Amino acid sequence: MDVLKAIQEAGVVGAGGAGFPTHVKLAGKAQTLIINAAECEPLIETDKYLCRTQAETIVTAISAVSDQIGADRRVIALKGKYHTEIEALRQAIAKAGAQIEIFEMGTYYPAGDEQIMVQQILGVSVPERGIPLDVGAVVNNVGTLVNIADALRGRPVIDKYLSVAGEVDKPLMFKVPIGTPVTDVLSQSGLRVSDYALILGGPMMGLMMVDPQKIAGAVVTKTLGSLIVLPAGHTMVQTWRMRQNVSRLRHQTKSACIQCRMCTDLCPRYLIGHQMRPHLVMRNFWREDAITDPAEYIRAFGDAVNCCDCGICEEFACPMGLSPRKVNDHFKQMIRQKGLTVERNLKPTARPGLTEGRTPTLRLVARLGLTAYEGRHATECREFTPDTVFIPFRQHIGKPAIPIRQAGELVRRGDLLARADPDGLSANIHCSLDGILTEISATGARISRKEV
Ligand code: SF4
Ligand code: SF4
Known part of the structure; x- marks a missing residue:
């Protein structure tokens, strides 16, 4: 079987991150295949659930993927405290007679950042703005492996597992068609509050939504693994609102930054050796408009391009x-707008304090004000079929897929709706609901349920 072709046809993209098309990632050769099941963001349950319930599927897919990339080392990385999941994986590995290591990580954030994971497992740092393949590794999320196993059976990516936590009666898992409105999922989740904000993803790197209209328009995608419901008055929601204005941030930074360096000393990218010193960016922020020399601008703000957006500096360190x-987000945009380039360190080495500088998850949870929701796990998985779905044609990094259907057509689960753009990074998009195509555009397709 042509593994890459099956994965490409099925529209598999990274299930745990930004949605990098998997057939492109697996086209290279690497010595080490790492399966990322660390799930380091607080309150997310999805990867743990998959490890417990689909261990044999995961092990089968690992064999296919490692043959594809020519890996002679296969590693599943997850937290050492996930005893049940580790046991399920060990049993599946033994049953298959497979050569797969279990790498037990500490309970810290961001253990699941692939560059941090690679550093811990291989002992080398990925180059700045590089990928694990630069040091001989491919990292796949455990959810991606489940989708690969489906693809090898001829089944495209049309359903998604995700957990719901926070202000709900109990955390739950859901398995729903791609394109399901998140409000449909919430309506089955036992919400305990009526006035709420919603995080799509994890509390550190997810997308915070406070506007009810925006929440009503949000749908489940191939990369959405978690919904977290917070009361509208929660500290995280309030501080998120305050951080939206750059001139306010500049004013606050000028008057309050004490140059303690904690943002730098605890920055995971700094610790693995990247040029990432947020305290210097913060020191120079107030004189941004006065710097006209490009070289000086890069010296003052160039580090910002190496920021991975993990949030430790603002949610934990400062x-x-x-x-x-x-502030780094702002300078990433400015550097792009000005057309400036920042040199890359291609051989970074970890700094002293790499281990001691890790952020313990429970302390992070306390700092975020999420302790009341921590330690409640999702054991039940619910499935349902929504009345309508809206399926975006861009659920991945790169170009949107190109629609191939017309409004009014009857479609079935698994039918191709939009083909990957052949002129760049892209991925196929399939129908997730039997029904009628009521609307289709370059953005996506709406389907209403109907027996076909
Ligand atoms: S968000 Fe902050 S801690 Fe994370 S990489 Fe960027 S500067 Fe470092
Ligand atoms: S942590 Fe960074 S931003 Fe915050 S006060 Fe210290 S140096 Fe300034």
């Missing part, structure tokens, strides 16, 4: 409640 992450 004693003054400042937002180096948001």
Whole structure:
């Protein structure tokens, strides 16, 4: 079987991150295949659930993927405290007679960042703005492996597992068609509050939604693994609102940054050796408009391009409640707009304090004000079929897929709706509901349920 072709046809993309098309990632050769099941963001349950319930499927897919990339080392990385999941995986590995290591990680954030994971497992740092393949590794999320196993059986990516936590009666898993409105999922989740904000993803790197209209328009995608419901008055929601304005951030930084360096000393990218010193970016922020020389601009703000957006600096490190992450976002945009380039260190080496500088998850949870929701696990998985779905044609990094259907057509689950753009990075998009195509555009397709 042509593994890459099956994965490409099925529209598999990274299930745990930004949605990098998997057939492209697996086209290279690597010595080490790492399966990322660390799930380091607080309150997310999805990867644990998959490890417990689909261990044999995961092990089968690992064999196919490692043959594809020519890997002679296969590693599943997850937290050492996930005893049940580790046991399920060990049994599946033994049953298959497979050569797969279990790598037990500590309970810290961001253990699931692939560059941090590679550093811990291989002992080398990925180059700045590089990928694990640069040091001979391919990292796949455990959810991606489940989708690969389906693809090898001829089944495209049309359903998604995701967990719901926070202000709900109990955390739950859901398996729903791609394109399901998140409000449909919430309506089955036992919400305990009526006025709420919603995080799509994890509390550190997810997308915070506070506008009810935006929440009503949000749908489940191939990359959405978690919904977290917070009361509208929760501290995370309030501080998120405050961090949206750059001139306010500049004013706050100028008056409150005490140059303590905590944002730098605890920054995971700094610790693995990247040029990432947010305290210097913060020090120079106030004089941004006065710097006209490009070389000086890069010296002052160039580090920002190496920021991975993990949020430790603003949610955990800074004693003054400042937002180096948001400031880095601003300078990433400015550097792009100005057409400036920042040199890359291709051979970074980890700095002293790499281990001691890790952020313990439970302390992070406390800092985020999420302790009340921690330690409640999703054991039940619910499935349902929504009345309508809206399936976006861009659920991945790169170009949107190109629609191939017309409004009014009857479609079935698994039918191809939009083909990957052949002129760049892209991925196929399939129908997730039997029904009638009521609307289709370059953005996506709406389907209403109907017996076909
Ligand atoms: S968000 Fe902050 S801690 Fe994370 S990589 Fe960027 S600067 Fe470092
Ligand atoms: S941690 Fe906060 S106060 Fe300290 S240097 Fe960084 S931004 Fe400034």
